[in-house]
Amino acid sequence: MHELAVTESILEIALRHAHAQKASRILEMHLVIGEWSSIVDDSVQFYWDIISENTIAHGAKLCFRRLPAVLQCRQCGHTYHPDSRTLLCPQCHSKHITVLQGEEFYLEAIEVENEPEFTSPA
């Protein structure tokens, strides 16, 4: 359960980018989480609702894009999703594998509302 620390980081990153763009409100947060990153969506959502209060990110929708683990065999080139009983290549049983996907954990983008441009009265 390290989702509190993680959610604080997510908020810090989002606010920094939103302020740099002079956004008045953050509407959506697009997070990418690999299968092998041990992050629980529901816990992040729980902490998010609490810690984003009184910030421009309050009420922003958290959108999680989960990426399954994808392994590639270095022997025969086969790509596959590991099952729970083995990590070896299902085709040639080699243990020489490369992890292509599954360890991601980043904020991909934020959807923001921009402050209306100040226009001087005509």
Place this chain on the structure above:
Amino acid sequence: MSSKIPVVEKILSANDRLALENRARFDAAGVFAINVMASPGAGKTSLIEQTIRALQGKLRIGMINGDIATSFDADRAAAAGAAAVQINTGGDCHLDAVMLQSALGQLDLSSLDLVIIENVGNLICPAEFKLGAHKNVLVASIPEGDDKPYKYPGMYRGVHAVVINKIDLLPYVPFRMDFFKEGIEALNPGVVQFELSCRTGEGLQAWFNWLVSEARKAALR
């Protein structure tokens, strides 16, 4: 008007940056630092105790212990002869680079050769938070079962050395060493491995030798 801002920033990048600062402090002092992780009861503290005793006179050792509430483990390390600092995480399931940074202020790195950081007992969270140690070490133990690399791939991928403790229990516990090692090697090819028993002392010497040789390399950096 709404718009989408591309961010693409790793969530733990702030922690990663601080970990680099911690690493720089170790490097400046010529200290070799290891981050020892394991599930509760795998034998982290026993291994550290044995290490401190065995390397007395060879390496000057500091120990930083992360625990949820008690200081039992730091007390054991101090009794064994190390300069020990306790971090109580107050419920947090892992150490992070900030906690380590404040603990480092309590150790005189210039008088040490090796810093052993004992992380909170947990196979999930500590893998995500870099601390700045030179080597991440995972202590696995026979009674935990041979399926752990498959269940905790994140942990097994992020380490530089795996210590397989409690090998004296192999005759009594169903544990397929081949299956276990197959998982480790698939996830983390070429990772340094030690098979040992803190209780009988079997296999400990290879671990001690590795620490001494890595600490010598760090001192020359």
